[in-house]
Amino acid sequence: MYFDPTYIYIVMPAVLLALIASARVQSTFKRYSRQYSASHITGAQAAQRVLYANGLTNVRIERVSGRLTDHYDPKDNVIRLSQPVYDSTSTAAIGVACHEAGHALQYAQDYAPIKLRTAIIPATNIGSKLAIPLIILGLIMSYYARAYVAVAYAGIVLFTVCVVFQIITLPVEFNASRRALLAIEGQGLLSNAELEGSRKVLNAAAMTYVAALAVSLAQLLRFLMLVNGRRD
Numbered sequence: 001m002y003f004d005p006t007y008i009y010i011v012m013p014a015v016l017l018a019l020i021a022s023a024r025v026q027s028t029f030k031r032y033s034r035q036y037s038a039s040h041i042t043g044a045q046a047a048q049r050v051l052y053a054n055g056l057t058n059v060r061i062e063r064v065s066g067r068l069t070d071h072y073d074p075k076d077n078v079i080r081l082s083q084p085v086y087d088s089t090s091t092a093a094i095g096v097a098c099h100e101a102g103h104a105l106q107y108a109q110d111y112a113p114i115k116l117r118t119a120i121i122p123a124t125n126i127g128s129k130l131a132i133p134l135i136i137l138g139l140i141m142s143y144y145a146r147a148y149v150a151v152a153y154a155g156i157v158l159f160t161v162c163v164v165f166q167i168i169t170l171p172v173e174f175n176a177s178r179r180a181l182l183a184i185e186g187q188g189l190l191s192n193a194e195l196e197g198s199r200k201v202l203n204a205a206a207m208t209y210v211a212a213l214a215v216s217l218a219q220l221l222r223f224l225m226l227v228n229g230r231r232d
Contacts, residue, residue: 095198
């Protein structure tokens with residue numbers, strides 16, 4: 001059985017970071033889901049207030065099943081909020097809902113990183129499906145003919161496209177959170193003490209994107225080391 005030590009010392013630390021980030025966002029959301037706003041405004045109402053304040057009256061807000069499955073769908077121009085967010089008056093729910101409203105604002109205002117991320121989605125979809133199969137196939141075939149290592153390099157190029165997508169995602173997510181917190185504060189949806197709860201939830205969520213990028217970068221480095229080893 002082949003043992004790849006590069007996975008242990010390159011990828012595993014990043015995977016552990018991702019697990020910690022995931023656990024932290026879950027615990028932070030749970031904690032501030034019990035901190036209710038004095039205004040008694042729900043997540044859905046808060047998101048709508050942010051949209052209307054910025055002149056967006058055509059964005060729908062709908063419930064979606066699951067937990068922390070909240071997202072903005074630009075294709076249908078709809079914000080989908082999970083049950084723990086849609087009807088809740090907690091500071092966690094308001095922060096998450098306004099974050100998704102922030103994404104709607106990004107699209108409406110032609111925020112450059114969101115346009116760039118949207119433009120490379122087709123290439124990212126191809127890369128996510130073909131990158132690793134091509135890398136594995138190229139590595140296997142290179143044992144029979146060294147020229148086939150080019151197939152693995154093609155997979156690495158596609159994998160790199162996926163990494164670039166994640167890099168672009170970081171400013172998109174951080175900007176949406178900044179917009180959310182500014183809107184919450186500017187419209188007086190939460191007190192200063194309550195706003196801190198929303199901020200902590202959004203910061204914890206942002207770290208999951210940082211951790212996911214760290215895992216992908218570690219994987220990319222590992223693949224490069226493996227493929228370069230076959231070339232040499």
